[in-house]
Amino acid sequence: MTPNPPLNIRGFQVYKGFLDRAAQESLVDQIRQVASDAPFFAPVTPSGKQMSVKMTSAGQLGWVTDRSGYRYQAHHPKGGTWPEIPESILSIWRAVAACDREPVSCLVNFYGEAARMGMHQDKDEGDFRWPVVSVSLGDDALFRMGTTTRGGKTESLWLTSGDVVVMGGDARLSYHGIDRIRYQSCSLLPKGGRINLTLRVVDQGERPQQPSSP
Ligand code: MD3
Ligand code: FE
Numbered sequence: 001m002t003p004n005p006p007l008n009i010r011g012f013q014v015y016k017g018f019l020d021r022a023a024q025e026s027l028v029d030q031i032r033q034v035a036s037d038a039p040f041f042a043p044v045t046p047s048g049k050q051m052s053v054k055m056t057s058a059g060q061l062g063w064v065t066d067r068s069g070y071r072y073q074a075h076h077p078k079g080g081t082w083p084e085i086p087e088s089i090l091s092i093w094r095a096v097a098a099c100d101r102e103p104v105s106c107l108v109n110f111y112g113e114a115a116r117m118g119m120h121q122d123k124d125e126g127d128f129r130w131p132v133v134s135v136s137l138g139d140d141a142l143f144r145m146g147t148t149t150r151g152g153k154t155e156s157l158w159l160t161s162g163d164v165v166v167m168g169g170d171a172r173l174s175y176h177g178i179d180r181i182r183y184q185s186c187s188l189l190p191k192g193g194r195i196n197l198t199l200r201v202v203d204q205g206e207r208p209q210q211p212s213s214p
Helices: 019-038 087-096 169-172
Strands: 007-009 013-014 054-059 060-065 069-073 105-111 118-122 132-137 141-147 155-159 164-167 178-180 194-200
Touching: 019 054, 019 087, 019 105, 019 132, 054 060, 060 105, 060 178, 087 132, 087 164, 087 194, 141 194
Parallel strands: none
Antiparallel strands: 007 013, 013 164, 054 105, 060 069, 105 194, 118 178, 132 164, 132 194, 141 155, 141 178
C-alpha cells in the first residue's frame, strides 16, 4: 500500500486508487464473512421511510436506525453482537487516519442499482475530534460534498472502487451524500452494486446513546 498523495477537496482527503484489485477482492471476502455473521438489514428512518441502502456493521458498536431514531448500539437489530472489524480493514485506518485511536465501528452500506443517500451530517458519534474513513468497493458512485450548513455550496466527485476518503478536521461535520451509482460499472461484485465501509471512533460516555432524529 503506497498511496498517491491525497487530493484535498473541501478538507476531505481523497486517496484515489488506494487499494489495488487484489486488496479489493480480499476485502470483499472479509465483508462476506461479516455479513454471514451479521446479515444486511433494511434500515428505516425515524419518520418511517425505508432507506434504499442495506446495512450491517462490524466492531463494538454498529449504526442503526428505526422508528425510535438513529444511534450506535452494541447489537444487531435481530440480536447478537457485531463481528470484530477485520484486521485488513483496521490496517487501512492505521495507514490514513493519523490518530492514536482505533475505530470502534465499521458501518457497511450496500448500494443496489437505485440506491442513494441524501445529504446529511454524521453526528451520532458523540465526539467529532476523530476522523471518519470511507472505503469504496464496486460500482462508481457520485459523491456530493458540501459545507457545514444545510443547503450550502456543494461539489461532486466520482468515487471508484479502491478509493479511500478521510473526513477530519473542519470537514468532519460537512454535509455529504451519494446521488447515484453507475450500476455495473465495475466487475468487483459479480451482480453489481457498491459497498461503502465507514470507520469511526464513537464515544458514548458511560451510557448507551439516546436515539436522535434528523
Ligand atoms: C463526510 N456514507 O454512512 S461515505 C454514511 O458512500 C455515509 O455510503 C456514504 O455518508 C457512502 O454516513 C458516504 C463518505 C463519508 C462518510 C462519512 C463522513 C463522508 C463523510 C463524515 C463526515 C463528513
Ligand atoms: Fe455520512
